[in-house]
Every structure is written in structure tokens, then in C-alpha cells.
Amino acid sequence: MKKLFKIGIWHYHGGSYANGGAFAYTEALQEILNKTSFSGTEIVHVGYNIDQIFKSGSNALSLIPIYRTRWPKLLNSLCIRLPFFGIKFSNRIKKKYNNKLINNLKHAGIEVIYYINPGIEIDNFPHISTHWDLGHISMFAFPEVSMHGKLESRIENLNRDINKALIICAESEAGKKELIRYCAVNPDRIHVIPMIPGLIVKDQIATKQVDILANDEFFIYPARYWPHKNHYNLLIAxxxxxxxxxxxxxxxxxxxxxxxxxITSVIQSLGLEKNVIQLGVVSLPQLKWLYKNAISLVMPTFLGPTNMPLVEAYHLGCKVICSRLDGHVEQLGEAARYFDPLNPNEIFVQMKSLYEESIGDQKKAVEISYNETVTIAALNSLFLKVKHIKRTWGAVDEIS
Known part of the structure; x- marks a missing residue:
């Protein structure tokens, strides 16, 4: 009997929809990984303190992060009192603890970890990394990707994540092209797992009316208030x-x-207080109602390659107007209208054109069901490829 290839799926918990598309994507992909059997592969859920989620006897390995031990306080105190010795000793302890986590993984028979979010939790262990964007390179130097150490942190994390990964997962062909163009990554090391809609498109999520909009026509833009989300140019339009x-x-x-x-001050200066409704963070049922009742989604973001609201809106029958990014066109093709996000007049023209066409026609865009077989097939081929890479060596990693 052939030995199954054990992959540890790093399990993230504790987030919420306030975190935007990142949480929605993670939740949706974890659901697929939880319920699907993959050919020749055994899935083991791995993560910090996940015994709170998975019952005893389930196929899960719960680890204790170093910050939950006695070491952080001791090491911080030592680094303050004896900086040179403290830092060296701290690094030794962290390495030792990292090796302890590696031994736990090996004891469970896990050969590779698949991080379905960007970032690596355990160093010097074979892994599949996930890449979402190169915003600090691909778009303008907005403060959230360039200032106060953000740029340096992104560069450091990116170099670590992509250079040490067996395979890098991108969410689109456009994302793959970005990695090749900006980071000179070998195309064979990049595997596309297509962007999937969040659980909001599933029938188990009901809708909940937003009462203050019950009798209004409205456009919807669900986005955190980062500068790159480009609320400003949308307001001008x-x-x-x-x-x-x-x-x-x-x-x-x-x-x-x-x-x-x-942004609120911009709304006021433009005299839009009565027409722009800021709801803050809404519940998932409320967001679903907004998608289903909006004239359309308008998304002028500068950041791609892809974005979760586009596929959520489309699958819920909401028309889409969005930035002309390669990833957006790959996601929706002719099913959306596009504009230059730096050109408020283009945004206005697309909004006006769509609205005028919809007057007297209450038909929405066709609501469709997401076909998970595409994602499952991509995951199957990923696991098979990684198996043939990893099994070129055994349990010993220190090979000279």
C-alpha cells in the first residue's frame, strides 16, 4: 500500500469579515480543504491552539506558539539588561523552539505545510506559500505599503516567503505574471489556485435588510478606508x-x-452628505442584502491583481463596475464594465451608462453558482506536484 502524502494545512482562526476579502478567501478555501478528499493526499489541520476548534481524535495537530510560553518575558528582560548577550541567547532559544515545532510536525508524519495565507509560521520546514499581491511594487507608493516600515516589512516577508517555498500559489494568471515580472520567479514554481467567492454566496447565509436603504436606489462599495481603495476619485465621479x-x-x-x-471631510466639501451613506462594518447577511439590491458594485481600487468583492457581487447577481486591472478582466471578462481608477470622469460615465440602461428594467445580472470543481482540480494538481518535489529527500533536511 502506497504511503499517503501528508500535507499540513495551516489553520487560521480568530479573524472576521471586518478584515475584508482576506478573511473571506481564507474561510472559503478552508471549507473546501475540510470537506474534500484529495487523491493520494491526507490533509492534517495544523495551527496554534486549534484544539479549541477541532475535537479530540480529529485529524489535527495543535501547536503552542512561543509567545504563549514563559520565554517572551524572560527574553525581553534579558535583552534590556544585557543587550548583546540577550539577543544572541534569544535567537538560540527561538531556534530551539522552532526545532521543537518541526519535530512535532515530523512525528505526525507531515511532510509539507500549506500556508493558505501569506506568511510563514515555522522556519526551515518544507512549505507551499500563498501570494496575494505586490502592492508595494505594482501600484503607487500609498502610505499603507510604503511608510513607517511597511515597505521594508513587505520586502523582507516577500523575499522569505517566495525564496524558501517549494511552490508559490497565486490567485490568478495575472498574479503569476506579476511574480515573474517583478520578482523574477521561475514560472514552474508558481501554481494558480483561482480566486474563489466567500461563503456569502452560499445559501446558508441569509439576507438581512439594511432598513435605512429599504426604499433607495444605491451603488455599493465594500472596502476598508485605505487610500489605495480610492474612495476619493469615486466621490468626485x-x-x-x-x-x-x-x-x-x-x-x-x-x-x-x-x-x-x-474621506468624511471630502464628502462634506463636495456637498454629498445626503447621498453618501457610510455604514461601517456590516454583518454578512447585511452585505449580502446590499449586493442583491444595489444598482451595481463600484470598485475603483488601485490594488490587484484580483479582488474578492467582484466575484461575490457577480455570483449574487449584482452588476459590476471596476478598475481596469488585468486581474479584474481575467476574473469577469465581459461581465463587468471597466474604467481608469485615476479618471473620475471615466468612472462617472460608466456609472451613468449602466444606470440609464437599467431604468425601467428591473432585471439584475444573472446570479450563478460557483463551480468548486475548478478549485479542487487546481488543489489536486498542486498536491501531486509538491509530492514529487518533496519526496526527492527524506526526513533529514540538513543536507550538504
Whole structure:
């Protein structure tokens, strides 16, 4: 009997939909990995303190992070009192603890860890990494990717993640091309796992009406208030729009990110207080209702290659107007309308055109069901490829 290839799926928990598409993607992919049997592969759930989630006897390995031990306080105190010795000793302890985690993985028979979010938790253990974007290179130097150590942190993490990974998973062909173009990664090391919609598209998520919008026509933009989300240029476009259609609303949902006060001041300076509704973080049933009842999703973001709201809106029958990014076109093709996110007039023209076409026609975009077989096939081929790479060596990693 052939030995099954054991892959540890790093399990993330504790997030929420306030974290945006990152949480939605992780939750949806984890559900697929939880319920699917993969050819020749055994899935083991791995993570910190996941015994709180998985019952005893389930195929899971719960690890204790070093910050939950007595070491952090001792090491911090030592580094303050004896900086040179403390740092060297701290690094030795961290390496020793990392080796302990590796031994736990090997004892469980796990050969590779698949991190379905960007980042590596255990060093010097074979892994599959996940890559979402190269925003610090591919778009303008917005503060959230370039200032206060963010750029340096992104570069350090990116170099570690992609250079040590057996395979790097991108969410689209556009994402793969970005890695090749900006990071000179060997194309054979990149595997595409297509962007999947969050659980919001599933029937088990009900809808909950947002009462203050019950009788209104509105566009929806669900996005955290980062500068790269480009609320500003959308507001300039919307000011033109309401000159023709003064009763229509524009709805923003999403967390602050220390930029909401500025955006609110822009709304006020443009005289849009009555037409722009800021709901903050909404529940999943409320967001589903917003998608299903909006004129369309409008997404002027600068960051790609792809974005979760596009596929969520499309699968829920909500029309889409969005930035002309390669990944967006790959996601929706002719099913969406596109614009230059730096050109408010283009945004306005697309909003006006779509709205005028929909007057008197209550038909929504066709709601469709997501076909998980595409994702499952991509995962199957990924696991098979990684198996043939990893089994070129055994349990001993220190090979000279």
C-alpha cells in the first residue's frame, strides 16, 4: 500500500469579515480543504491552539506558539539588561523552539505545510506559500505599503516567503505574471489556485435588510478606508452623477484604517452628505442584502491583481463596475464594465451608462453558482506536484 502524502494545512482562526476579502478567501478555501478528499493526499489541520476548534481524535495537530510560553518575558528582560548577550541567547532559544515545532510536525508524519495565507509560521520546514499581491511594487507608493516600515516589512516577508517555498500559489494568471515580472520567479514554481467567492454566496447565509436603504436606489462599495481603495476619485465621479440623478445613494461599508475622517471631510466639501451613506462594518447577511439590491458594485481600487468583492457581487447577481486591472478582466471578462481608477470622469460615465440602461428594467445580472470543481482540480494538481518535489529527500533536511 502506497504511503499517503501528508500535507499540513495551516489553520487560521480568530479573524472576521471586518478584515475584508482576506478573511473571506481564507474561510472559503478552508471549507473546501475540510470537506474534500484529495487523491493520494491526507490533509492534517495544523495551527496554534486549534484544539479549541477541532475535537479530540480529529485529524489535527495543535501547536503552542512561543509567545504563549514563559520565554517572551524572560527574553525581553534579558535583552534590556544585557543587550548583546540577550539577543544572541534569544535567537538560540527561538531556534530551539522552532526545532521543537518541526519535530512535532515530523512525528505526525507531515511532510509539507500549506500556508493558505501569506506568511510563514515555522522556519526551515518544507512549505507551499500563498501570494496575494505586490502592492508595494505594482501600484503607487500609498502610505499603507510604503511608510513607517511597511515597505521594508513587505520586502523582507516577500523575499522569505517566495525564496524558501517549494511552490508559490497565486490567485490568478495575472498574479503569476506579476511574480515573474517583478520578482523574477521561475514560472514552474508558481501554481494558480483561482480566486474563489466567500461563503456569502452560499445559501446558508441569509439576507438581512439594511432598513435605512429599504426604499433607495444605491451603488455599493465594500472596502476598508485605505487610500489605495480610492474612495476619493469615486466621490468626485459621484458628484457628477447626482447632478443627473439626485436621489441615488452611494453606500460605503468597511473599517476605518485611520482614513475615514479624511474621506468624511471630502464628502462634506463636495456637498454629498445626503447621498453618501457610510455604514461601517456590516454583518454578512447585511452585505449580502446590499449586493442583491444595489444598482451595481463600484470598485475603483488601485490594488490587484484580483479582488474578492467582484466575484461575490457577480455570483449574487449584482452588476459590476471596476478598475481596469488585468486581474479584474481575467476574473469577469465581459461581465463587468471597466474604467481608469485615476479618471473620475471615466468612472462617472460608466456609472451613468449602466444606470440609464437599467431604468425601467428591473432585471439584475444573472446570479450563478460557483463551480468548486475548478478549485479542487487546481488543489489536486498542486498536491501531486509538491509530492514529487518533496519526496526527492527524506526526513533529514540538513543536507550538504
Amino acid at each position: 459621484f458628484q457628477q452623477f447626482i447632478f443627473y440623478f439626485p436621489k441615488v445613494k452611494l453606500v460605503f461599508t468597511g473599517a476605518n484604517q485611520n482614513n475615514i475622517d479624511y
